[in-house]
Amino acid sequence: xxxxxxxxxxxxxxxxxxxxxxxxxxxxxxxxxxxxxxxxxxxxxxxxxxxxxxxxxxxxxxxxxxxxxxxxxxxxxxxxxxxxxxxxxxxxxxxxxxxxxxxxxxxxxxxxxxxxxxxxxxxxxxxxxxxxxxxxxxxxxxxxx
Numbered sequence: 001x002x003x004x005x006x007x008x009x010x011x012x013x014x015x016x017x018x019x020x021x022x023x024x025x026x027x028x029x030x031x032x033x034x035x036x037x038x039x040x041x042x043x044x045x046x047x048x049x050x051x052x053x054x055x056x057x058x059x060x061x062x063x064x065x066x067x068x069x070x071x072x073x074x075x076x077x078x079x080x081x082x083x084x085x086x087x088x089x090x091x092x093x094x095x096x097x098x099x100x101x102x103x104x105x106x107x108x109x110x111x112x113x114x115x116x117x118x119x120x121x122x123x124x125x126x127x128x129x130x131x132x133x134x135x136x137x138x139x140x141x142x143x144x145x
Contacts, residue, residue, distance in 0.1 A: 029062045032104040047097040054081035067101050068110045075102075075119045 029048060033041045048062035055065055055078055070078075078098060082091040099120050105111040 026108065027063060028067050028101060028104045028108055028110065031108060032101055035104075043093070044097050044100070047094045048101065050082070050086075051078055051094055051098055051101075054078050054085075067105050070102070070119055071115070072118050 029045075032048075033045060036044055045062065052060050052062045052065040055070065055074055075098060079091075079095060082094045085091075086094065102111070102116045102120050106113050106116045
């Protein structure tokens with residue numbers, strides 16, 4: 001059984017052609033993938049590429065997409081595209097990757113926190129009701145009335 005080795009994104013270096021110096025990549029995708037465990041990186045890289053394909057109508061991958069330009073309209077369109085193309089679990093995996101990328105852009109100082117909150121504020125479902133509430137639809141036992 002062959003073991004596939006994927007490079008650590010933090011070990012990817014960019015070379016400056018003017019003076020030949022090398023520095024670690026500060027691209028949000030590389031930094032985000034570097035925060036993940038090695039087992040998660042490949043799946044999230046695929047999810048980010050799927051998101052970039054949806055956001056750019058198939059013209060860009062995760063490293064070419066400008067993640068800082070994504071607003072509420074774009075993220076809603078991405079959410080709809082993920083829901084239409086993939087199973088629920090895969091679409092939710094993609095939404096986790098999208099939220100992670102938006103947070104990483106904020107951590108790197110590329111996007112203000114308020115715009116991150118707006119871009120990631122899609123409503124996937126209603127908040128759950130409290131179990132002891134009178135509105136709880138599936139309570140067990142006698143209601144007392």
